[in-house]
Amino acid sequence: MNNIRNIIKQGIRNYSTTTTNKTKVYELKTYNILPNNIPSFFELLGDKDSNTSNRLGVWVTEMGSSNQVISLVEHESLDDRKMSEWNTKFQSKAGKLIEKQESLILREFPWAPFQKISQEKSDENKVWELRTYQSKPGKLGQWAIDFTNGFTERKKISEPVGVFYSEFGALNTIVHLWPYKSFEDRFRIRDLALKNPVWVETVAKTTANLVSMESKTIIPVKL
Numbered sequence: 001m002n003n004i005r006n007i008i009k010q011g012i013r014n015y016s017t018t019t020t021n022k023t024k025v026y027e028l029k030t031y032n033i034l035p036n037n038i039p040s041f042f043e044l045l046g047d048k049d050s051n052t053s054n055r056l057g058v059w060v061t062e063m064g065s066s067n068q069v070i071s072l073v074e075h076e077s078l079d080d081r082k083m084s085e086w087n088t089k090f091q092s093k094a095g096k097l098i099e100k101q102e103s104l105i106l107r108e109f110p111w112a113p114f115q116k117i118s119q120e121k122s123d124e125n126k127v128w129e130l131r132t133y134q135s136k137p138g139k140l141g142q143w144a145i146d147f148t149n150g151f152t153e154r155k156k157i158s159e160p161v162g163v164f165y166s167e168f169g170a171l172n173t174i175v176h177l178w179p180y181k182s183f184e185d186r187f188r189i190r191d192l193a194l195k196n197p198v199w200v201e202t203v204a205k206t207t208a209n210l211v212s213m214e215s216k217t218i219i220p221v222k223l
Contacts, residue, residue, distance in 0.1 A: 023076065023077035023078070023079075024074065024075070024076055024077065024107075024108075025074075025075050025077065025078055025081070025105055025106065025107055025167060026056075026072060026073065026074055026075070026105075026106040026107070026108065026114065026162070026164060027072070027073040027074075027075060027081065027103055027104070027105055027106070028070070028071075028072055028103070028104040028106055028164075028175060029070070029071040029072075029073065029101065029102070029103050029104075030068060030069075030070055030101065030102045030103075030104075031068065031069040031070075031071070031094075031098050031100075031101045032067060032068055032098065032099040032100040032101065033067045033068070033069055033097060033098060033099065034067070034097055034098065034099050035067060037097040038060065038067065038069065040097055041069060041094060041097045041098070042069075042221060042223060044090055044093055044094050044097070045058060045069075045071075045090075045223050046223030047090070054073055054074045054075065055071065055072070055073050055074075056072040056073065056074055056114075056116075056117055057071070057072050057117050057122065057220060058070070058071050058072075058220070058221045058223060059071075059128060059130075059218035059219055059220050059221060060218065060219050060221055061216050061217070061218050061219075062127070062217045062218060062219050063216065063217040064130075064214065064215055064216030064217060065216055067099075068216075069221075070130060070216075070218055072177070074114075078105070102169070103169060104166055104168070104169035104170065104173065104175070105166065105167045105168035105169055106164035106165065106166055106167065106175060107164060107165060107167050108162055108163065108164050109144065109163050109164070109165065111148055111151065111163075112151070112160065112162060112163035113162075114161060114162040114164075115159070115161045115162065117161055121161075121179060122220045122222075124179075124181060125179035125180055125181055125220070126180075126181060126182055126219065126220070127179075127180045127181070127182055127183050127185070127186055127217055127218075127219065128177065128178065128179050128180065128217070128218045128219070128220060129176075129177075129178045129180065129186065129215060129216070129217055129218070130175070130176070130177055130215070130216045130217075130218050131175070131176040131177075131178065131213070131214070131215050131216075132173060132174070132175055132176075132213070132214045132215075132216075133173070133174040133175075133176075133210050133212070133213050133214075134170070134172055134173055134174075134210060134211040134212040134213075135172045135173075135174060135209055135210055135211065136172070136209050136210065136211055137172060139172075139209040140165060140172055140174070142209050143174065143206050143209045143210070146202060146205040146206045146209070147163075147202060147206050149198075149202055149205075150198050150199045150201065150202025150203075151202075153196050153198040153199050153202075154193055154196075154199050154202070157189055157192050157193050157196075158178070158179075158180075158189045160176050160177055160178045160179075161177050161178075161179060162175075162176075162177050163175070163176050164176075172211075183217070186217075
């Protein structure tokens with residue numbers, strides 16, 4: 001019984017959102033663009049009147065899905081997430097270019113705080129991987145325990161810019177964002193990671209608490 005209680009307590013600590021800023025959230029926007037309309041969509045995103053101060057990055061899908069644009073936005077709090085005048089105009093103009101759009105509100109795990117994406121980092125890393133996991137209901141805390149047990153070893157090879165979980169949208173969703181210099185760099189790093197027995201055990205344990213997994217390779221876009 002004590003062991004069970006300890007696991008629950010540890011899960012709460014690992015799943016806790018206690019950070020320097022307790023209310024900060026991230027919004028992962030996915031736009032399914034109608035064929036041949038991506039250049040026009042980028043023009044709208046890069047409009048000189050757009051408020052890009054809280055936009056952390058924009059990517060276009062290369063593998064995993066087609067004609068998708070991914071945007072990551074930072075909000076100091078959900079209350080600060082407002083539909084600005086520019087956003088209203090953007091939505092009205094972009095509507096004819098978009099087949100579907102989704103928004104996922106995320107919070108960072110405290111043991112993997114978001115690392116700012118500098119222009120240098122974006123230029124250096126040509127290929128990014130957006131990994132999305134769906135945990136079993138009630139198993140997100142256990143997933144966090146198992147993942148953190150091997151995360152230190154995995155970071156010795158390369159680090160994600162962030163590990164998040166969903167607050168609104170598809171619940172029990174875990175999101176990783178990993179930068180790589182190239183596709184070959186991604187294969188090299190993954191091969192190295194899978195030679196580490198601690199990480200291999202971590203993958204096995206975390207997978208047991210997942211319902212689904214998805215990987216998309218995405219390419220950074222300069223607007």
